[in-house]
Amino acid sequence: MGLRIAEIFGPTIQGEGVLIGEPTVFVRAGGCDYRCSWCDSLHAVDSAYRHSWIPMSDEEVWGEVTRLSGGRPITVSLSGGNPAIQDFGPMIEMGRAEGYRFACETQGSVARPWFGRLDTLVLSPKPPSSGETVDWDAFAACVAAGRGARQVVMKIVIFDQRDYDWAKDAHARHPELPLYLQPGNPEVDPDVPVDPQSLADRLLWLTETATADHWFAPRILPQLHVLLWGNKRGV
Ligand SMILES: C[S@@+](CC[C@H](N)C(=O)[O-])C[C@H]1O[C@@H](n2cnc3c(N)ncnc32)[C@H](O)[C@@H]1O
Numbered sequence: 001m002g003l004r005i006a007e008i009f010g011p012t013i014q015g016e017g018v019l020i021g022e023p024t025v026f027v028r029a030g031g032c033d034y035r036c037s038w039c040d041s042l043h044a045v046d047s048a049y050r051h052s053w054i055p056m057s058d059e060e061v062w063g064e065v066t067r068l069s070g071g072r073p074i075t076v077s078l079s080g081g082n083p084a085i086q087d088f089g090p091m092i093e094m095g096r097a098e099g100y101r102f103a104c105e106t107q108g109s110v111a112r113p114w115f116g117r118l119d120t121l122v123l124s125p126k127p128p129s130s131g132e133t134v135d136w137d138a139f140a141a142c143v144a145a146g147r148g149a150r151q152v153v154m155k156i157v158i159f160d161q162r163d164y165d166w167a168k169d170a171h172a173r174h175p176e177l178p179l180y181l182q183p184g185n186p187e188v189d190p191d192v193p194v195d196p197q198s199l200a201d202r203l204l205w206l207t208e209t210a211t212a213d214h215w216f217a218p219r220i221l222p223q224l225h226v227l228l229w230g231n232k233r234g235v
Pocket residue numbers: 032038039040041079080081082083105106107123124155157182183184185186187188223
């Protein structure tokens with residue numbers, strides 16, 4: 001069984017959420033069951049880019065990860081697209097045997113047995129601004145599938161007050177999951193430079209909204225890689 005891969009890159013640092021700052025190699029799967037209005041990775045989602053997704057065997061993907069990491073075991077971050085629509089189980093076992101750790105970012109729409117073999121499962125349910133609707137039964141199945149993982153966390157992107165209010169409800173559904181919030185980046189075209197001041201303004205708004213509200217459950221973080229590299233791909 002092969003994998004459809006949009007890109008493999010690194011080493012870089014994890015720019016978001018619980019593992020922010022951690023050295024990592026990214027494996028970005030091609031294909032997604034969602035199409036969020038503000039997706040920053042459309043080249044791994046939109047079927048217009050399908051021709052650029054490379055069919056690779058588990059061994060080929062693993063070979064590229066070991067080449068990029070210089071054979072030194074680090075954290076491998078599976079992202080996409082939705083990596084959960086493919087079977088990363090065999091590759092995870094290959095990597096674990098060599099001492100690598102695995103994290104996976106997914107929206108929580110499809111559960112996989114291999115979630116339980118991860119170190120970190122990041123479930124990122126989508127707020128109203130995305131245009132998608134969360135199936136909370138499917139999401140709960142993802143939480144259950146991740147029971148064997150070292151940690152399972154929730155990460156929510158916030159664009160506006162409606163998303164913020166929605167995030168409080170999402171947390172109330174799964175108070176057992178440590179919660180991370182990040183402001184949405186409205187400019188996702190790799191050819192358009194990001195405006196650092198507008199990102200800082202969004203982070204400030206989110207921070208002040210939560211503190212004024214005395215909502216202390218979430219950790220609030222920027223997308224560090226966007227601050228460093230803008231919307232450049234492969235970093
Ligand atoms: C590109 S997605 C791929 C993994 C999976 N499909 C998911 O959404 O969790 C990785 C992370 O980037 C976040 N993200 C996507 N577009 C964004 C944007 N414009 N601003 C901030 N975060 C964004 C997603 O919410 C998710 O947490």
